[in-house]
Amino acid sequence: MANVVIKGIEKVYPNGFKAVHGIDLEVKDGEFMVLVGPSGCAKSTTLRMVAGLEEITNGTISIGDKVVNNIPPKDRGIAMVFQNYALYPHMTVYENMAFSLKLKKLPKDEIDKKVREAAKILDLEEVLKRRPKELSGGQRQRVAVGRAIVRDPEVFLFDEPLSNLDAKLRVHMRVQLSQLHKKLKSTMIYVTHDQVEAMTMGDRICVMNFGKIMQVDTPLNLYHYPKNKFTAGFIGSPAMNIVEGELIEKEESIAVKIGGEILILPETKGSKVKNHIGKKVWFGIRPEHINLKDLGNASKISGNIDVIEHMGNESFVYFSNEELQLTAKIDSMESRNLKTGKSEDFILHLENCHIFDYESEENISL
Template identity: 65%
Template structure:
């Protein structure tokens, strides 16, 4: 096992495009770190620089205590699992998993032990004599995982390994990779665009945007304490309601004014943002912090999505679209039309409209 440290890491292509802007990050020994962000945020590029598959144009990458900038991928103590399974079609599962060890001239008995141990961990022992074309996508991905495990690397790197699987298989493989991390206790770095994978798998998550780190934190802290508007809007499903508004003060209380509709802030939030009274801000509140209530403010429901044990309510208030998510018991037939909504502002966030930083933490 080994920690991974990035110091001022940059990537600039020959045409002048700068994909990565001075990333500083320390991934702890044995940690499961997830890189997440939209397409084009440089999460895969950063992973490939750690692996040595992409040249670094600035900064330093350390694996353990070694500076690895000029060390080839095969000597970095890493194993990588790709989105494409990259299995040799003419080889059996056993041969695919053993191939890298054979190239390293590992003793035959040691190869056999490692392959069979990995196959047992991944529950693919009965597949060792099959060829890739005889297996499902989920089975092939397990073989690709097994090929990485037998190398006994210091660091595992995963580049969107589950994106080619169907929804049900993604869930089962997500759980299996998490279990493997607990069993192997290796450092793992996992790239995904799927925030559900990020939230459920990572010890910590690095949120990236356009080659810059937006926030590095635990899943729950990212959800409940987003550092900026981007993280707030990216993490969480349905997404956080983010509304341009104004802070106003009346009779000692501070309100969010949304085109004439006023929502009172809790005392704790009001104290943190009082210097912004009279200024435009972005009001953020998650759908579950809004509920249908008799003493709320009036909104106009346009769509209700019934999800079984909960419902998503889409409504307009102050000329803006909001989403409310609430649990329901039994069969509820809520209809479009006027309804009153309560806002739990102890759980809201206020963002500076220019810097987009969270000013209410």
């Protein structure tokens, strides 16, 4: 096992396009780090630079105590699992998993031991004689992971390995990969565009956008304490409500004006944003902090219900008035009497809101 240290990494292509903008990141020994962000944010490019599959324009990458910039992929102590699994179709599962060990000219009994140990961990013992075309998508994915395990790498790299699976199987494989990490105690770097995957699997998450790191933290810290508007809007499903607003003074308190509504902020929030009175801001609040329960010290907004999505134990209610469109997360029992097209009073619990600077988009309410 080993840590991975990325310092000032840049990637500039021959046409001048700069994909990665001098990022710094440390992945701790034995940590499960997830790189997450929208398509085109350079998360896969960053992973491929760690693997040695992309050249580094500037900066350094260290694995353990060794700078690996000029070391070929096979000598970096890494194993990579790709999105399309990259299995050899003419080989059996056993042969696919043993292939890299044969290239190293390991003794046959040692190869057999490693393959069968990996097969046992991944529940592949019954399919070792089959070829990839005879396997389900989940089994192929596990073979690809098994091929990485047998190499006993210092670092595992995963590039969106679950994206080709159906929704139910993805959930199952997320659990299996998390359990595998706990069992192997290996350093893992995992790339995904799916923030639900990131939240459920990562010890820490690195949120990326346009080749830059927006925030690195634990899943819960990212969710509750986003440092900027991008992280706030990207992490969470359904997404945080974020609208333009203005900070004003109202009845000796600090309030935010959104649309035609004036919301008086709790003193704990107001004291942190008082230097921005009179300025435009971004106002954010998560759907679960908008509901029908008035517990005191809450603000009320009326709106027409546009759509109700019943999700089982909860419902997502999309409502709007002349100037605002917001989403609320309501307990399903409470949402039974709500009807689309009808007006309803919704309660905003502002102790949980976030205020972002309009220009820098940094969170000024933490």
